[in-house]
Amino acid sequence: MQAAQSQRAGGRGELDMEDINDLVRARMEKLQLWRARGVDPFGIRYEVTHRAAEVVDGFDKLEGSIVSIAGRVMAKRGHGRAAFLDIRDLSGKIQLYASVDELGEELYQLLLELDIGDIVGVKGKVFRTRRGEVSINLSSFTLLSKSLRPLPEKWHGLQDVELRYRQRYLDLVVNPEVRELFVKRSLIVRYIREFLDARGFLEVETPMMHPIPGGAAARPFVTHHNTLDIDLYLRIAPELYLKRLLVGGLERVYEINRCFRNEGISTRHNPEFTTVEVYQAYADYTDMMSLTENMVAFVAESVLGTPVISYGGKEVDLTPPWRRVTMVDAVKEWTGIDFNELESDAQAREICSRQGIELKGNESKWKCLNELYEAHADYRIVQPTFVTHHPVEVSPLAKKSAADPDFADRFEIFICGQELGNAFSELNDPIDQKERFVSQVAERAAGDEEAHLMDEDYVRALEYGMPPAGGLGIGVDRLTMLLTDSPSIRDVLLFPQMRPRTD
């Protein structure tokens, strides 16, 4: 059986035997057929004059002229001495008309051997069929790549979510809306750059491998550098490096790149994800608010043509200004509890427990506030909202609010129940920063694996003097979810992290 199969594969069939079925075998046999006719079934470059959509859209000018395009065969309709094929390239789909009259007996017979999925280069005259479809009347064609596996069904496409994620290339081939989504994602990133570049921000690249993982509360991935013989951590945030650049005088910087967090996977979390972080010297968190709302609205309008979007059936207006509410007020609004009036930590913990929040038992009043806030924010907030003034305790890199030192000049962005970003006035007091690190280290010692580590070099940088600044981080994947109405982060990642298949 195995011998027979590999013979059919022309002695070169190194495909996994487990995977070979009759459909694949039939296509392997066709490989030989093409070779027998002197055609290399895996061809070389092909001179393309047009893309499919250019021919369709530009029919009035192109009618009667000869064009050559290349793409994948998506459908085949034989009619005896003539046949229709649909081929698709990046721009879209176009119909091919093939007839014995035009191609000649030999070429026409060869054309009938094409399978759906094959990649071909074609040449012919542009015309319109009786039914009105812009088509190319083939005068010649070239097989550019033989497809050995059958494509998923044309009508339903590839529905199996697992296969769509694991074999994204197939998803892209048969589900056009998926390709459109990733084009949108690319545009989103492009317009973020355009917006920031236009305002004098410099795009930079800082290390992805950190000796001390910092800038966020999260567990990192560990790796090892052999020559240096040190452990390195995939970055959980670029923040501390970008702020070193502020010290260095790069007053407006941003970075769009990957972060890595060794935590759970869910519809909102992938182990690697993309953020844009922005730092602006001589600004503060209020400047970051207007930067945020203007940037997100600009991106939405540029990509979708409107600042009013629909997510999960809810209509959301991204037009600035967005609502601003302090965390204390938000919690008061949702629960009726005014944390400013609470006397003791114990009282706050009691309230949290009554609200069904599990606590360790040593939480402070402000930590309780934060817990209560996090428990409600994701389902309460639909329209774009800046929730401001988080407790300093949970904001170890943010500046204390002048009005009330228990709180930080900070905000989080919520839209459609999803946390989209985080920003604050950057803490530039090295003495205060060092104290914050010290208490984070204490929390870590007490068992909080996500508490920050001491970063002496970062403190030293601050000691040279960092201008006051506003900093902002936005989840690009989350923003893409929002702007493409995607319920899962996996839908906006080309290759979401999956458990490797063992079979």
Added chain:
RNA sequence: GAGCCAUUAGCUCAGGCGGUAGAGCACCGGACUUUUAAUCCGGGUGUCCUGGGUUCGAGUCCCAGAUGGCUCACCA
């Protein structure tokens, strides 16, 4: 990590009360020179996720496991 659900042909899916597996597309053979989910005639191509168990008999019932989805927990 916990709960619920799913897994049947290459793809999309049906399979009542346990009786040896079915459709559409794709594919193979035939007809057809402007079709377009082409049409017409003929052909079912299978580790029913895996491993145990119950039973005369398991796609179906029970147990364990794998993978995925959703919800929760953690986070952005």
